[in-house]
Amino acid sequence: MAGFAISFLISFYVFFLNILMTSLGMAFTYGVTRILNLAQGTFFVLGGYLASVFAWQIGLAFGIAAAAAASLAFGPLFYLYVKALGRTELEQLFATYALLLIGEGLFKLVFGNGNYTTASLADGLGSVEVLGQQVPYSYLWGGAVAAALLALMYLLLARTRAGLYMRAVRDDAEMASALGINVREVGLSASALGILITAASGAASSMWQAFTLGLSGQILVYAFASLVVGGIGDLLGVVAASAVISAVRTAAVFLYPQLELVAIYLVVIAVLLTRPSGLFARHARLA
């Protein structure tokens, strides 16, 4: 029984980490800039590709950090691109979807069709044995990265002046602008940060996942599930939602594996029907 519990817990934790990593940056970007980024996967995959390339030259930890740092440049560009092409959410969806397709083309051009991963390097980190089950350190380090990113976002939003501006812009951009906040600058820096978070998550995920062509679209499925359940743009909601989805999926695989995907969608549908603005929304947000 203890063996069963521990193997359930390990797979619960790993999948939780996976979903959290794919949705954190997206939740942050939407939370501050109100841009629903369909190209989220592109930046996640970019992080993974870059980390895999860098890690072989400068080591795993530095490679992941370098990949995240390199992605900083793309954030402001992304913000300008989206704002130039669309004012309404629908236009922005088109613009970010176009970016997803463009990104796939560029990845093929630059990285070719191979599998990029740092898993072999991460193997060197070893693993710890818990009740007869091996738990690789790479997942624990991944968890540390996720926790650090969350802490960074929380401190920034709750404790700094920049965070105050971001929250003001999120709640009412027009009013914030009237009070002298440079909305454009806030948007630029928030996008830079959102994409940094996304790329850092992708880079850390390269420790257990291979990056390849076509992935940018695939990861959206789980990211969306967690955003819908958690309430779009709600950071803690996304954390809780990732846990809920992971628990449901893991239980499905253990008890009735045919229901793996269905179970996730059932959760999403149930949340949409009962609490359309997310499990943890305290009040309905104004549009």
Added chain:
Amino acid sequence: MVSRRDALKIGASFVVGLGLGAGLASIISGRPSAASQSGTTTSLSPPTSSSATQTGQRKEVFKLGVVTFQTGPASIFGVPALNAAQLLVDEINKAGGILGAQIQLVVRDESGGPDKMVAVYKELVQQVGVDAYIGLISSADCLAVAPVAEDIGTTLTVFFDCATKQLVDQGMMKKVAFRTGGTTVTDGVSLAKYVLEVMPDVKTVAGLNQDYAYGHDEWDDFKNALLAMKPDVQIVGELFTPLFTSDYSAQISKILDLAPDLLHTSFWGPDLVNFIKQASARGLFQKVKVAFARGEFGLSQGMPDGQIVEGPDYHAFPDPRAYYVNRDFVNAYQSRFGSAPSYPAYHMANAVLGVKYAIETAAAVENVAWPDLSAVIHAFERLAYPAPGQYIIMAPNHNAMEGAVVGVSKGGDLEKFKFMYPAEVNPPVGVPSTQWIKSL
């Protein structure tokens, strides 16, 4: 008033819209125009393709359509396959082409699904007018294109890789369609036979496969073959995961929990890599032996030692020191593309050489400068020819009797590998595969 910013925005959306529109138009236009052309083929006048060259007349250019994945995760198979096609076409052209005709490749991407592949097929055959068509990795694509090819009936059509047994079991290749590779039956039976040789006492078996036709077929064929040859084997778990899952932690936990003697998987591409990496990190390979159907690709992706791997082809077989066809292929491929050819490259070689030898044989038999399609088909149906990976024997059901290489992984290579002879791992012509597997 339109401000400068608005004008810029309108301009930018115009450009983006134009791009989207053009993209949509190119997708949509493939269908109606091709469909309207297919109507004309029912009339007696031959289509405008160069396959209408009069029998006996020498050809200058031989247009060869090649369709395989160039984008998306499956390009891991498509790119080596196209590499092999380019390599062989260059070599054939250097040596004088097919009966003096220089081969010209017309390449298309396989991405987009079965409907798109039907449109691409019609475009290649009816608009570009290719002399022969080689293509398709996805089974769904083959199943959609085969009836269309047979219906149009003007162009030699060779499926080089798709593994579905339906093409044979349902008798879908009777006229112009051929396949120069094996099926999931070939994979499953050869793997099961090898497993029983190296693990004669195997008791409990579980399966982990992708949740679509290919994954289910591979698992069923392996499971049924194993149960037919060793009825006391117990199947303790059957797991299927969605294609392109990036996290297998739950499945790995479940397998560790079931602790079977053997796990079967037919994962490919990123799924195979993710599974190998995540399962190694969790120590699965120390506790469970894994049999990989079509796992040759994993050898270069950190495949742990001591696992059972089926090719279907493997670059060290037949021994390049003894068999010059393979030696030349491996050397040329390695020097041009920087790595040993993987099995899709071998499958492509089967197809390209099959087309060449079928045409040359038909010309020799008919004693004409260029044979007509029916003579080529007649020759292809009973052709046997040397390909880099093995000797290919075509059967009257238009499918190759292909053998398979199975071995044990060691340091990214295969050791103790064995070639399963075609007749051992394919049903006899006319016998449905399920019935044959039961009789093993």
